[in-house]
Amino acid sequence: xxxxxxYTVQWLTVVILLTFSSCETIEIPGKPASEYEKIYMPTxxxxxxxxxxxxSDSVQLxxxxxxxxxxxxxxxxxxxxxxxxxxxxxxxxxxxxxxYPMLPEGLYTYSSASKIKKGEVSTEPLAIxxxxxxxxxxxxxxxxxxxxxxxxEGFVVNDELKTTYFVFSVKAED
Numbered sequence: 001x002x003x004x005x006x007y008t009v010q011w012l013t014v015v016i017l018l019t020f021s022s023c024e025t026i027e028i029p030g031k032p033a034s035e036y037e038k039i040y041m042p043t044x045x046x047x048x049x050x051x052x053x054x055x056s057d058s059v060q061l062x063x064x065x066x067x068x069x070x071x072x073x074x075x076x077x078x079x080x081x082x083x084x085x086x087x088x089x090x091x092x093x094x095x096x097x098x099x100y101p102m103l104p105e106g107l108y109t110y111s112s113a114s115k116i117k118k119g120e121v122s123t124e125p126l127a128i129x130x131x132x133x134x135x136x137x138x139x140x141x142x143x144x145x146x147x148x149x150x151x152x153e154g155f156v157v158n159d160e161l162k163t164t165y166f167v168f169s170v171k172a173e174d
Contacts, residue, residue: 037070039080039116039151040161048092048143048167056173057133064146064164065123068116078116080123081150088145088163100143100167107132110146132170142168 043049043064051062066080089102108130114123128144136142147163 038158040158048165083149085147
């Protein structure tokens, strides 16, 4: 019994020490925390972000948004402006030896503005509403680059994750 109590006390001591040691503030050497704060599009991580589009006359939704990357809490609202970037599509095609046409303008709508609210980490989920109808070529691929165009003053965008290259494959409905 004494042995059991001894091991229990040792185990509880280790748990208590680990608990208190995990409450320390982590200091990142070399740079202040503000230099790590950037706005980015998580959907841009997938390069390209490939999606399927059903060849039909119905609205299909693709979500996107912007996030605040930091280990501090956001102290004020951030206005985020998005744009469909034809120049980015041309650059993508050149860099990847592709020739994807832009998704035609009349087939989609999107939200060009949103806000990351104080204390939050992201915009509300936004949607590109696409109705391909019968205007797209079946088995063709189309590109639609969505870019963070501008932010509230004082905030910085992560240049590597500011554009999501949505590449759509058009397929017949099952």
